[in-house]
Amino acid sequence: MRVTVIGAGSIGLCSALALAAEGASVQVVDSGVPGTGASSHNAGWVVPSMSAPVPAPGVMAKSLRWMLKPDSPLYIHPSPNPQFAAFMLRMLRNCTPSRFESGLKNLMALNERTFGLFDELERSGLRFENHRSGLVQLFRTQKSLDSHIDEMTQVRDLGGDDFEVLAREQVGDAIAGLSDSILGGIVCPRERFLDPAAFTASLITACTDLGVEFVDGTEVSLSQDGSGRVVATGNGYTTTADHFVVAAGAWSGKAVRGLGYTLPLQAGKGYGFDVPSMFPPGTRASYLSEAKVAVTPLAASTRLAGTMGFGGLDERIHARRANGILTSAADYFDNWVAPTGAVAWTGLRPMTPDGMPIIGALPAHPTVTVATGHAMLGITLGPVTGDLVAGSVFGRPVPGYADPFRLERFGRSALRR
Numbered sequence: 408m409r410v411t412v413i414g415a416g417s418i419g420l421c422s423a424l425a426l427a428a429e430g431a432s433v434q435v436v437d438s439g440v441p442g443t444g445a446s447s448h449n450a451g452w453v454v455p456s457m458s459a460p461v462p463a464p465g466v467m468a469k470s471l472r473w474m475l476k477p478d479s480p481l482y483i484h485p486s487p488n489p490q491f492a493a494f495m496l497r498m499l500r501n502c503t504p505s506r507f508e509s510g511l512k513n514l515m516a517l518n519e520r521t522f523g524l525f526d527e528l529e530r531s532g533l534r535f536e537n538h539r540s541g542l543v544q545l546f547r548t549q550k551s552l553d554s555h556i557d558e559m560t561q562v563r564d565l566g567g568d569d570f571e572v573l574a575r576e577q578v579g580d581a582i583a584g585l586s587d588s589i590l591g592g593i594v595c596p597r598e599r600f601l602d603p604a605a606f607t608a609s610l611i612t613a614c615t616d617l618g619v620e621f622v623d624g625t626e627v628s629l630s631q632d633g634s635g636r637v638v639a640t641g642n643g644y645t646t647t648a649d650h651f652v653v654a655a656g657a658w659s660g661k662a663v664r665g666l667g668y669t670l671p672l673q674a675g676k677g678y679g680f681d682v683p684s685m686f687p688p689g690t691r692a693s694y695l696s697e698a699k700v701a702v703t704p705l706a707a708s709t710r711l712a713g714t715m716g717f718g719g720l721d722e723r724i725h726a727r728r729a730n731g732i733l734t735s736a737a738d739y740f741d742n743w744v745a746p747t748g749a750v751a752w753t754g755l756r757p758m759t760p761d762g763m764p765i766i767g768a769l770p771a772h773p774t775v776t777v778a779t780g781h782a783m784l785g786i787t788l789g790p791v792t793g794d795l796v797a798g799s800v801f802g803r804p805v806p807g808y809a810d811p812f813r814l815e816r817f818g819r820s821a822l823r824r
C-alpha cells in the first residue's frame with residue numbers, strides 16, 4: 408500500500424507513523440519544514456479533561472465584545488469572504504448548551520485512549536520531554552472560577568477525571584511567585600504537558616526509522632487526472648498513490664478544493680513566547696484563566712501561549728495582540744517583568760464550526776482520508792487520530808466513537824458539488 412500524507416504536523420506525522428507501523432510505504436509531503444508549524448508552536452498540553460469544544464454558550468458574544476480591543480485574547484477579524492461569514496454563523500449555531508454538551512461527549516470519547524496511546528509511543532522508543540505533574544487553572548475572579556467549576560463538573564459527570572478546587576493559600580504552595588490577586592485554582596492532576604517541538608522531532612525520527620520518506624518545501628493539492636485517478640501536484644511535484652491522507656492543518660481546505668469539496672475550516676490564530684525559566688523543576692503547568700494564557704514550564708524555558716483570532720490564513724505577527732500575553736502575566740505573577748527582546752511566534756489552529764475534528768474518507772473519494780480541524784487539541788488528539796487514519800486507509804470499519812467526526816455531518820455544503 409503506497410500512501411502519501413500531505414502535511415507534517417502532529418496529525419500528519421502521527422498518521423504516517425501509524426501507517427508505516429502497519430507496513431504501508433509512506434511519503435510525507437510538506438510545504439515547509441516538517442514538524443515546525445503550529446504543531447511545534449503551541450502550549451504542548453495533553454489534556455483530555457479540556458475536551459470542551461470552542462463553540463460554547465456565550466463565546467461568540469464575548470469575542471464580539473472584545474473585537475475592538477487590540478490586545479484581547481479572543482477576536483474575530485471580519486473578512487469579506489462569504490465562506491468566513493457562513494463559518495461564523497454556523498459556529499454561532501453551535502454555541503447552544505445542547506450542542507456544546509454533545510460536542511463535549513464526542514471529544515471526551517475520542518480522548519479516552521489518549522494517555523494510553525502516548526504511553527505506547529514512549530514504550531515504542533519515542534523520546535521527548537514529557538511532564539506528568541498535572542496542571543492548575545488560576546483564577547482572579549469568582550465568576551470565572553465558578554464557571555470553570557461548572558464546566559469541570561460537567562466533564563467529570565460525563566465520565567472524565569475528578570479535579571480539586573484549591574483555596575488561595577493552596578495555590579500559592581503549588582506555583583511560586585503568584586500575585587495576591589489570585590483567589591483560587593482548579594487542579595487537574597492527571598493532565599500532562601510536553602515539549603511539542605521535541606514531540607514532532609521524535610515522530611519524524613520514528614517515521615524515518617520505519618522508512619517513511621519526507622519531501623520538504625512542496626505545497627501540493629489534490630485533483631483528478633483524465634482517467635479519474637487522484638493525483639497530488641504542486642511545485643513541479645506530481646504523484647499518485649493508493650491512498651492520500653490530507654493533514655494540512657488550517658490549509659487542508661485548499662488541498663482538497665480541486666476534488667470539489669469545501670471544507671468548513673477556518674484558521675484560529677494563536678501567539679506565544681518562550682521566556683527564561685520561571686519555575687523550579689516539577690512545577691505544574693498553569694492556565695491564567697481570565698487572560699486565556701497557558702504557561703508551560705519546560706526544562707530550558709517557560710512557554711506562554713494563548714489568543715484565538717479568526718481572520719483567515721494570516722500568519723503575520725501583530726505585536727500588540729501578541730504582547731497582550733506578556734502584559735496579562737503581570738496580573739497573575741508578583742514581580743513579573745516582561746523579558747526584553749522576547750520574540751513572539753504564531754500558529755494557526757485548524758478550526759471547524761462545531762469545534763470537532765474532521766476524520767475519515769471523503770464521501771466520493773474513498774482513497775482520500777482527511778484528518779484536520781483539531782482546534783486546541785491537535786497535540787492531545789494526534790495519536791488517536793493517527794490510529795483512526797490507519798483504520799480508514801486499511802479499510803477497517805469506523806469505530807462508533809469516531810462516527811461523529813465524519814465530514815458528512817456538515818451535509819451538502821461540504822460535499823462534492
Ligand SMILES: Cc1cc2nc3c(=O)[nH]c(=O)nc-3n(C[C@H](O)[C@H](O)[C@H](O)COP(=O)(O)OP(=O)(O)OC[C@H]3O[C@@H](n4cnc5c(N)ncnc54)[C@H](O)[C@@H]3O)c2cc1C
Pocket residue numbers: 413414415416417418419436437438439440441442443444445446447448449450451452453454625626627628654655656657658659661662675676677678679701712713714753754755756757778779780781782783784785786787788
Ligand atoms: C497558541 C497555541 C497553543 C496551542 N496549545 C495546544 C495544546 O496545549 N495542546 C494541544 O493539544 N493543542 C494545542 N494547540 C493546537 C495544536 O497546535 C494544533 O491543533 C495542531 O498543531 C494541528 O496540527 P495539524 O497537524 O493539523 O496542523 P499543523 O501543525 O498546522 O501542520 C500542518 C502542516 O501541513 C503543511 N501544509 C499546509 N498546506 C500544505 C500543502 N498544501 N501541501 C503540503 N503541506 C502543507 C504545513 O506546512 C504544516 O507543516 C495550540 C495551538 C496554538 C496556536
